[in-house]
Amino acid sequence: MxxxxxxxxxxxxxxxxxxxxxxxxxxxxxxxxxxxxxxxxxxxxxxxxxxxxxxxxxxxFAPIRAAENNINGSLFFDPFLRRFTNIIMRKGKRDEYEDMMRDVMYLIKKKQLAEWRAADTPEKRSKFELDALVLMKKAVDNVKPIVITKPVQKGGVTYSVPFPITSQLSEFLGMKWINEAAHDHPVPWRAIHTPALVREFVFAFNNEGKAVKRKYDLHKLAETNKAYAHYRWD
Incomplete structure (x- = not known):
């Protein structure tokens, strides 16, 4: 003790x-x-x-720590879905937003399967991903940035200095940008957020949409200000 x-x-x-x-x-x-x-x-x-x-x-035979309280033994549990649910969740209503994620995955599957059946050649069908979870992970990977910019003040002038980021922060920004792109719609927000998330996931999977453009704009800004990268260590 x-x-x-x-x-x-x-x-x-x-x-x-x-x-x-x-x-x-x-x-x-x-x-x-x-x-x-x-x-x-x-x-x-x-x-x-x-x-x-x-x-x-x-x-x-080694002593093992207790598992974290958010770990689930269900076959349908996925840490990626839990992290994305934490980002979109509001007011602690986890059950409601977990149901929303199930609806998102169902609509992605339905949309991709309909387009896959409409494709008349194997080459066109190969472009569609029928596994909703794989599509969502690939979409987030396409949105994840590799650098960010932070304001650094030198001699009365503020510079946008590029900084490398960790994989955890990169994934968080990718998820956040997809959610914000889907949220960028007129009211009522709750009624349209599910199909908007479906659209943004499919766009990001194909390297399109607002979230991917936001990543490219950030990388372009970091490339423009790469001459100030040495200010990170000052």
Whole structure:
């Protein structure tokens, strides 16, 4: 019990130097460092068994942390859908927006299947993705930026300096831009948001639409201001 309390506590570390003294807050995890992170998804476990059997044997008798509270054992659970639902969700109505995501996937499947059947050649049919989840992931990948710009002030002048970003932030921006592109419609918002999301996902899958244009505009701005990239370290 004392170990858990020790790791739960938050402490202030004073890092004193010759010039000043800095206070830094450090938050410890509940679990000791000897506990390994869980792998709750069966497909990830099978992949680990197949590619790294020695590492899997090490996990067999190792103490494992508890899984996160948002992990679901259902076959229909997907972390990508959970993250996108968190972005579009309002007022904590998760059930309502999870139903919306199911409607979006159904309409994407229906739209793609209708166009696939209307195509008269195998070449045209190969352009359509009938798996709604694969289409949505590909659409977000097409929208994800690789750099962003931040304002940096130097000598009374503010420059738009390009900064590289992490994959998590890149995915967040891609999802956010698709949602904002679908949201950019006249009222009533709730009644038209589902078909608008379907349209923006299909547009982004084909490298079209407002969200993709927003990514290209951001990359163009970063390319224009690449001469100020060294201001990141100043």
């Amino acid at each position: 004392s170990i858990i309390l020790k790791h739960q506590s938050s402490i202030l570390i004073k890092c004193c130097t010759s010039r000043n003294c800095v206070k830094k807050q450090v938050r410890w995890t509940v679990w000791p460092s000897s506990y390994v992170k869980p792998i709750p998804r069966k497909e990830d476990q099978n992949l680990l068994i197949k590619e790294e059997p020695d590492k899997f044997k090490e996990f067999t």
